[in-house]
Amino acid sequence: MNELQNTYIRNQILTMPQRLNKELSYENKQFNKRSDYENIKKYIDNFLDGKNINRFLVLPGIRDVGKTTLLFQTYEHLLKEKGISPQNILYFSCDRLKKMGDVDIFEVVSSYCQTYHNSIIETVNEPVFILIDEAQYDRDWSLNGKLIFDGSQNIFMIFSGSSALKLSYNSDAARRLLTLPIYPLTYSEHLKLKYKDFENNISKPLIRMIFDGEMEKSGELERRMLNIYSNFENYDVGEWKHFLTFGGFPSSSYQNTNEIRKKLINIIDKVVTTDMSNIEGINDDTKYLAFQILNYFAFQNPGEVSKGSLSNHFNVNMTTVTKVLEILEKTQLIFHIEAFTSSVKRTTKPHEYFFATSSLKHNLSSDVGNATLEDEKAYMGKLLETYVASSFHDLDEKSDISYKTYYDDSKKKSSDQNVDFIVQRGDEKPIPIEVSCGKKDKSQIQRAMRKYQSPHGVIISNTTSNIVRKDNIIYLPPEIFAFI
DSSP: OOHHHHHHHHHHHHHHHHHHHHHTEETTEEOOOOHHHHHHHHHHHHHHTTOOSSOEEEEEOOTTSSHHHHHHHHHHIIIIISOOOGGGEEEEEHHHHHTTSOOOHHHHHHHHHHHHHSSOGGGOOSOEEEEEESGGGSTTHHHHHHHHHHHOTTEEEEEEEOGGGGGOOOHHHHTTOEEOOOOOOOHHHHHHHHTOOOOOOSHHHHHHHHHHOOOTTHHHHHHHHHHHHHTOSSOOTTHHHHHHHHOSSGGGGTSOHHHHHHHHHHHHHHHHHTGGGGSTTOOHHHHHHHHHHHHHHHHSOSOEEOHHHHHHHHTOOHHHHHHHHHHHHHTTSEEEEEESSOHHHHTTSOEEEEESSHHHHHHHHHTTTGGGGSOHHHHHHHHHHHHHHHHHHHHHHHOSSOEEEEEOOSSOGGGTOSOSEEEEETTSOOEEEEEESSOOOSHHHHHHHHHHTOSOEEEEETTOSSOEEETTEEEEOHHHHTTO
């Protein structure tokens, strides 16, 4: 390290305890903690109890999704709850280091061990915590993490950064690290951050209701939800609509809509122009194609998209389209779902693509005025469909149980007879899902239930304010489903 970088590291160790209150509050209000914090804390506590298997955590996530705040909250936990000395906790950001010279995480940690512990990495004899933000600015971050991991069992590391981290794993390091993706906020997490911390004791019974058809506790769920809302001060009755259009990111809890809109557009811009630049073979033409595809998805109704049709539409070869789609998925801006059919046929079917949050779709669409041209109910229905898709997608990613989401391929889309989604837990019977803002014909879901021999179906719609079951169809209000 050069002298400027040494000074930066020294200042980090000296000033971090004093910075915590400023970094973890807004207008003197302390930030509440999201569920990811409890997960991280569990691994730290296990490490301090001598269970040191998972001591290299990697937190990739879209920019501004709250990863830095998680690192500061982790620092606070170590300092105030575990009594770890500030000298034994090193937090630094690789983007700051890069402004002062080349970034080499292994070199920084080696220098830190020498200066503050009078040892090399291999001889550190007490628990040390390395919290690194924007780790992707070290191109060899995963290899350097592996070397530190192999060098000492007394060092616990958390590497956080943009989703570019997922694009540059070292194969050897992959066996050492544990990836904990940080996804955009759910609605319940948004409410926790904006209003008041609470236990989401609705999610698990809600999942059982959707997949098992259990209705016995529907009244209890509604009472629990009312109890949660009754404890909020100054609750905005338009919060759900605000969340669909601007939510998913912690800043939406306290910034105005103009600030949020600029930030969301900037997130997309930075992912394409900066994160994609770290990938070999990416040039300006490829980035431009990425912007074109994202805009295309923003303007379209959710539906099947073949790589061949995109290739023809943008007049580029299919190999390039495939590469861009794969990269955009790895950056966590978008994800896809496949057709509900046999695994062999599924490989030949087009995909349906969704944004990670409805707010990304809304603000990218609004940026060129497209959102104002549609009927409001129909438009909000599209945003709700995006949120439902992302909720089931994240449920699968976060759970030890397989929760797969598919689109209904049994009829042509033009016939308007397909349900929006087919969800399946493990090898159980599939459950058809319909989504709407406004009255919904139940003929599609009845047809799907017969077709797939489903025990029940689910309609997520604002036509009812309560959970209702009629003819093996469960009607769920969107604001209740959002607690999944």
